[in-house]
Amino acid sequence: MIRFSLSCPATPWASRRLVKAALSILSESVVCRDSLHDMELALTEASANVVRHAYCGCEPGQLALTLNIQPMEFVEVEVSDWGCGFGNLPPRTDFVDPEAQSGRGLYIMAHLADKLDFRREHGKNTVYLRLHIGGDAWKTCD
Amino acid sequence: MENLRLATREGVLFAALMGEVTLVKIEDIKSRLDQALEDESRDFLVLDLDKVTFIDSSGIGFLVSLATRLKGQGRRFILFRPSEPVIKLLNLVKLTSFFELIEDKDELLALLPD
Numbered sequence: 001m002i003r004f005s006l007s008c009p010a011t012p013w014a015s016r017r018l019v020k021a022a023l024s025i026l027s028e029s030v031v032c033r034d035s036l037h038d039m040e041l042a043l044t045e046a047s048a049n050v051v052r053h054a055y056c057g058c059e060p061g062q063l064a065l066t067l068n069i070q071p072m073e074f075v076e077v078e079v080s081d082w083g084c085g086f087g088n089l090p091p092r093t094d095f096v097d098p099e100a101q102s103g104r105g106l107y108i109m110a111h112l113a114d115k116l117d118f119r120r121e122h123g124k125n126t127v128y129l130r131l132h133i134g135g136d137a138w139k140t141c142d
Numbered sequence: 143m144e145n146l147r148l149a150t151r152e153g154v155l156f157a158a159l160m161g162e163v164t165l166v167k168i169e170d171i172k173s174r175l176d177q178a179l180e181d182e183s184r185d186f187l188v189l190d191l192d193k194v195t196f197i198d199s200s201g202i203g204f205l206v207s208l209a210t211r212l213k214g215q216g217r218r219f220i221l222f223r224p225s226e227p228v229i230k231l232l233n234l235v236k237l238t239s240f241f242e243l244i245e246d247k248d249e250l251l252a253l254l255p256d
Binding site: 012105 | 162202234236
């Protein structure tokens, strides 16, 4: 397992740069365009949720991203913040009304990931995603 | 990189979105498009998505909001040539039938006012 950790201020511009940096790391291991697109979308949605909701009404805090890459098997992603958290109810990942203008991020993540989990520990909120990547999608040699 | 190009003809506003349509770009795109739509004689919007390289749920929310608003104003809104990333996400969030989608240029030309 190879582990990478990245962080930035939770602003739209910085979080987009963070996701692109993560994609650059992932593209060293994964060659399949569809798989990379799915990972980019999942990372973008998780990061955008932090930017939009975590530091509600306050100065943007930190956004941290951890990648655990198990070659030929899966990628685990943890997106963390130290903001207001998800509340007491589990976040909703079900389908939203077609006319809704927001609320699709968790639904998208739930459909792209094989496992999606939400954790809060010592003031740190983490969205955990595990994406299985088929053997053909990986680079086979350096 | 410029994300939006605008042109008008006979009451039709043609807008081409390019590159990434995410949280970072939405406010600027929305503001420029809103300004162009202030002219009420433009009652038909064709949004060309052929050059969109990446879109997220913020981008989709923006398209839904635009479609709902234009429909309420009795104006027509067409998504023209949605690129592969756009189609993929529209399918995932089950919105392909929510929008009027046109892939073919001749089909679009047949709809436009003479």
